[in-house]
Amino acid sequence: MAGVVSPAGLRTEYPFVLPRGFVDEQGVLHREGVMRLATARDEISTQTDPRVRQNPSYLTVLLLERTLVRLGALPIVDTLVVECLFASDLAFLQDLYRRINQSGHTEVDVTCPSCGHDYAVDIAGDLPGEA
Numbered sequence: 224m225a226g227v228v229s230p231a232g233l234r235t236e237y238p239f240v241l242p243r244g245f246v247d248e249q250g251v252l253h254r255e256g257v258m259r260l261a262t263a264r265d266e267i268s269t270q271t272d273p274r275v276r277q278n279p280s281y282l283t284v285l286l287l288e289r290t291l292v293r294l295g296a297l298p299i300v301d302t303l304v305v306e307c308l309f310a311s312d313l314a315f316l317q318d319l320y321r322r323i324n325q326s327g328h329t330e331v332d333v334t335c336p337s338c339g340h341d342y343a344v345d346i347a348g349d350l351p352g353e354a
Contacts, residue, residue: 235260236292237323241312245294245304253295258287258316261324265289287316 236259244254269275269285284305291300308316334340 237319239315239319241294241308242315243309243312245297245308245312247297251296253297256294256300257292258290258319258323259292261286261290261320283313283317286320287313290320291316 236257238255238257241254241256244252246252265286269282269289272281272285274281275285284302287305288300288302291305294300294304297304305313
């Protein structure tokens with residue numbers, strides 16, 4: 224899956240397709256998006272946020288808000304958007320965040336249960352027109 228690559232050759236943005244998608248106030252479904260690599264500032268500043276001190280689980284919301292570059296045609300992705308995601312989409316984005324920031328890719332190695340063949344699958348999902 225294509226993404227933004229820095230001049231130094233480092234991939235910094237990762238496109239994805241949400242399993243369910245975010246439904247906005249007009250009833251429009253937004254599934255395709257882009258997440259960027261997190262910076263040290265993203266990690267540090269979110270941990271000192273008062274909302275995280277009150278509820279440590281809110282850290283996920285703030286990290287995703289900062290690193291989601293785009294979601295569908297939404298003008299911005301803010302905390303309200305992240306808070307209103309379906310639980311399955313939130314879990315998907317948490318896993319994607321962990322994979323790109325720890326492993327540097329969105330692929331997972333799998334084994335076919337029928338034939339035993341090993342191969343890599345891109346868990347970020349296929350965008351329309353891609354295989």
